[in-house]
Amino acid sequence: MKTSKRILAVFLAVVLAFSVFAVSAFAVDGSMTYTVVADSTNYAAGDTVTVNIYLKNDYNATCLRFPVLYSADVFEVPTTGVKLTAYDDCLTYKGSLEANTSNDESLYPVEYDPSAYGCVLVQWTASVTSTNIGCFNSAESVKCFSFQLKVKSTAGGTTGSIFIPSESTLFYNQAVTDVTDATTICRINTTLTFEGLDVEIDAGGSDGITTYAGSQVIIDYNNKVIKNWAGLTMSLATIKANVQPLGDATLTYAVSTGSAGTYGTGAKVRVWLDGALLDDYYILIYGDVDGDGSITVSDLSVSARTLGNLDTLEDIFVTALDTNQSGDVDISDMSVMTRHLSNTSVIDQTL
Template identity: 35%
Template sequence: MKNSRRLIAAVLAIFVTFGCLSITASAAGTPVGNESMQVIVKTGIEINYPGDYVTVTLNIANNYHATSMRFPVLFSADILEIDEANLNLQELGQLTTVTGNLDANTTGNPIFYPAGYSSSDYGVILIQWTGTSNAGMLGCYNRPLGEDCISFQLRVKDNADGVASVLIPPESNLFYRQAMNDPADGTSIYSMSPAACPLTFTPAQVTAQFQAPDLEAFPGSDTVIDKSENLIYGLSLGLISLENHVVPIGGATLELEKSSEFICGTGTVVNVMLNGNVYRSYTVVIFGDINGDGNVDGIDAGLLVDYENHRSSWAPDPCYLRAGDVNRDGNIDSVDAGMMVDSENAYKDIDQITNPTP
C-alpha cells in the first residue's frame, strides 16, 4: 500500500523488542562485505514562523538491497511538534515504484529515545518502511547515489522562536540492517551487525522566528493596511472575499464580519484569529461606500447629502466618515456626493488607495 500512514504502536513495540522483522524463515543470503547507508535529514525553508509546517525529508544512500528501514527522528520539543492531522507521511523516489509499507509511530514511546536524549528536550517520530512481496519480487531500496525517499511534516509551535534540531541519533538500537542478494530470490535475505553495516546521519536545523499574528498586503496588490488606525483600504468595489488582497501571518487565520451579506464593504470587520481567538481586528473602508454594500452609487450620494444637511446621522465608527470624505479635504459635503455620482456614471474613478485626513 503506497503512502500509507498507520500508527501501529503495538506492532512496532514488538519489532523493537525482538529485533528486525524476519521476511522469511529460510533466509540464507550472504553479506557482500562493504554494505553501508548514509541518511541526510533535510528541512527546506530557511526561516519558518509559528504555525508553519516544516517538511522533513530523508535522503538515503545505500549500496545494498534493503528490505526494510527504520529510523527514530528526534526534534527539538520547544520549537517543533507533531500535528497528527497534518503529518503528511509520503514515499518518494524509488519507494513509489517498489512494493512496501511506510508507517509512522508518533506515540513518543520511551524506548524510542537512546541514552542521552530526553523526552523533555526532544519529540520523536519512528519512521519504518518494510518491503512486501509482489509477483515473486520483494520490494527493496537500493540507491548508491542517494535519493529523497521519505518525507513528513512537523509544525512550528505557537510563539516558537529559535533554532531547532532535527536528527536521527546514531546511538539508537532501533535501526534495521536487513538486505537480500536478489529481490527475486526469497532465500537470499540476510541480516548484518552494526559493525558490518555502518550507518551515518547528517542532521538538519529549523530556524523559527516569532511573528505576531497579523495581516500583510497581498504581494502586488494595492491593499493598504493602516495598523495605527486598524483600517484596510485600497480595495476594489464589489469584493466577496479578501483573497488575493490580504495575507495572514504569524500562524493567523481570517474571519470576516461583513457589512453586507455577500460583499466586503465599508464597515466589514476583519478579525485576525489565533487558535480560535480574536488577536486583533481591522475595519474595511471603501471610499464612497457609505451604506456598506461594497459599491459607490446614488444611494451613497443621497446618504451623504442627508448627512450634510443634518437630516440623518451615521454610526459613530470613523470608517464611515473616512469613506464619505471622497476628495480628502477633511469635510463631508456635496462635492464628495458629486464625485460619488461621477463614479457611478463612470465619469471618474475614486482613488481607493490614499487615506483621507481624519
C-alpha cells in the same frame, strides 16, 4: 514540562510483519547515507516544516527503520498528524509504511532525554512477489521519505534542530543479495553515515507571513505557494482566515488570472514590508486549473485544451495541472483528475 513531555511522547511507530521471512544467519557488508533536509532553514512560529529524508546505499535494502529527533520546545506534531510519504523506490516497492502515535517509550532512543526531543520513528518494508522482492539500492542520494512538523506558536525567536541520532539503537536494516530470491534475507553490517544532521531552524521568522494556529493550510516558503485547501470553500474570507502577516508585514490579495479566476489557484497573497513588496505567494489547488477554487469538469476542459500547449499557461497553473505531483504534466494527470471527479480517489493537496 508535562505538556511538552506529552507532545514529545508522540511517536510515529510502525508495526511491520517481519516474520514472513526467514532471516539468514549470514550478513553482508554495506553502507547507507542518511541526509535530513528541511524545506527551508528559516521558519516562523506556526509554520509547517516538511522534513525530507534522502538515502544513498550500496546494497539491496528491503527493510529500514530509523529515528528522527526534533527539539521539543520548538517543534510539534501537527494537529492533522505526521503525514509520512514515500518516494522513489521506497514508493515503488512500498510494502509497509504506516504511521501511528504509539506512546511506547521502548521505541524511544534511550540516549536522548524525552523531555527535550520528540521522536519520529520511520519504518519501511519492501513488498515481495513469489519471484521477486522490491528493494532500495541507489548510488545517488535520492529523496525517499518526507513528513511534516509544525513550529510551535511559542517558538518565535528560538532555534531548533531536526536530526538523526547516529548513536541510536533503533536502527534496523535488512537486505537480500539476490533480488530474485525473496526468501533469503540477510542482516547487513551497515556503515551508517549521516549528513545534514543538525538542521538549524531560526524560528524568529522573516518571511512576513504565517498560518493561524490550527490551520490546515501549508505555506511552502521555497516555492512561494500556499496549499492544502482541501475541504475549504475558497474565498477571500477563507484565505484571510488561514494566513496572517508577521511582525510589521502587511498582506494584500489579488484574484487569480485563470480563465474562471477568483480566489482559487493563481490568486496571490502579496506580502509587503515598509512599503516594498517582499514576496508574492500563490494559492495552489492541485486540479484547479481555471482558478475558481474548486475542481470541476471545467478544469478537465482547460486541461484537455492546454495539455499540448503548456507554454500558454502561467507556471502556477502548470503546477496545478500536475495532479499526480510527478514534476511534469502528461495524460496521467488528467486520469488523476478524472478519478477525483468520479469520487474514485482524491487529489492529494499536501505534497
